[in-house]
Amino acid sequence: MPACETVQELLPWYPHGLAADEAKLVKAHIVHCGVCSEDLCEIRALRRELSREAPVSLQRTYQSLERQIRRETILDAVKAGVRDQVYSLIYSQLRQWLPVKIFD
Amino acid sequence: METSDDLYLTAQAAAGDDAAFNVLFHRHAPSLAKWCAAKLKDPALIEDIIQETFFALWRQAPTLREGSIKAWLFTVARNKLIDALRKQQPLVTDDQLQQVGCSEEPWQHPFLEQELAKLPSSQRDVFLLTFICGLSYREISQIMDIPVGTVKSRMYHCRRVLQQAWKRGDHYAGL
Numbered sequence: 001m002p003a004c005e006t007v008q009e010l011l012p013w014y015p016h017g018l019a020a021d022e023a024k025l026v027k028a029h030i031v032h033c034g035v036c037s038e039d040l041c042e043i044r045a046l047r048r049e050l051s052r053e054a055p056v057s058l059q060r061t062y063q064s065l066e067r068q069i070r071r072e073t074i075l076d077a078v079k080a081g082v083r084d085q086v087y088s089l090i091y092s093q094l095r096q097w098l099p100v101k102i103f104d
Numbered sequence: 105m106e107t108s109d110d111l112y113l114t115a116q117a118a119a120g121d122d123a124a125f126n127v128l129f130h131r132h133a134p135s136l137a138k139w140c141a142a143k144l145k146d147p148a149l150i151e152d153i154i155q156e157t158f159f160a161l162w163r164q165a166p167t168l169r170e171g172s173i174k175a176w177l178f179t180v181a182r183n184k185l186i187d188a189l190r191k192q193q194p195l196v197t198d199d200q201l202q203q204v205g206c207s208e209e210p211w212q213h214p215f216l217e218q219e220l221a222k223l224p225s226s227q228r229d230v231f232l233l234t235f236i237c238g239l240s241y242r243e244i245s246q247i248m249d250i251p252v253g254t255v256k257s258r259m260y261h262c263r264r265v266l267q268q269a270w271k272r273g274d275h276y277a278g279l
Contacts, residue, residue, distance in 0.1 A: 009256045012263070017240035046266075049216070050235045054137035054150065061151045062129055065158055072159075 002029055007036050012043055110173035118165035125165075129158055132174055135237040136181050142232050149188055157181045175243040178233070182247060219269045223262060230258040 007029045015023045030037045070093060077085040110131075116124035133154055140150040157180045161173075168176060220228050229248060233239045241259070245252045 054141035056147045
């Protein structure tokens with residue numbers, strides 16, 4: 001059985017932040033060690049305590065990111081002088097912006 | 105497993121697969137946001153950092169063929185976070201900068217806030233990246249550019265400080 005010291009070094013990352021063999025080693029130890037088992041409970045409690053979501057809208061961020069990427073894609077095509085691609089990108093943009101099926 | 109899957113998705117995104125990029129965003133943005141929220145109060149600024157980080161991923165995707173995409177994202181976000189803090193306090197030194205990040209941590213639990221605020225930022229970052237973001241010690245080593253042994257020793261020190269404060273009569277709120 002590995003020493004408590006070795007296991008305690010790894011405990012904060014158990015189980016998903018460890019390699020498979022490390023996780024196996026920790027698991028084998030805590031089954032028999034009250035001290036390390038108690039430490040793991042404390043670590044899990046800390047993790048629960050800190051698991052709240054960030055106060056931001058990731059949906060809004062993703063939508064804004066998509067707009068930025070579309071804009072950059074068009075600008076890249078303009079810089080590269082690929083006229084057909086520029087028209088194609090602008091055309092696909094217009095299709096998204098205009099709800100009426102005028103392009104079909 | 106997730107690392108190889110991330111690399112596959114990044115390659116797909118580089119080839120223009122929007123769905124692959126979407127998966128990468130929703131897999132990693134929540135933990136990046138949590139980490140930024142432990143450093144900054146302004147949600148708009150946090151959203152900007154997340155957006156800029158994933159925009160950098162979109163730009164660099166064709167060149168990212170190995171390593172951990174998660175660690176790469178956190179490294180980019182960390183640099184952008186430092187830039188954001190510098191812009192807020194343009195005349196401070198690096199050491200003072202760490203204190204800026206520290207003083208702005210909007211923790212809900214006074215015990216954690218008080219005890220973590222006493223630690224150097226280098227130690228606190230290891231704690232936050234582990235417990236808030238769920239990163240492995242190898243990923244933290246890569247992001248912070250320090251040996252894995254240093255990651256472990258910083259974590260050990262953080263935990264001892266929290267435990268000693270607890271024994272002194274403070275307590276973990278809600279535990």
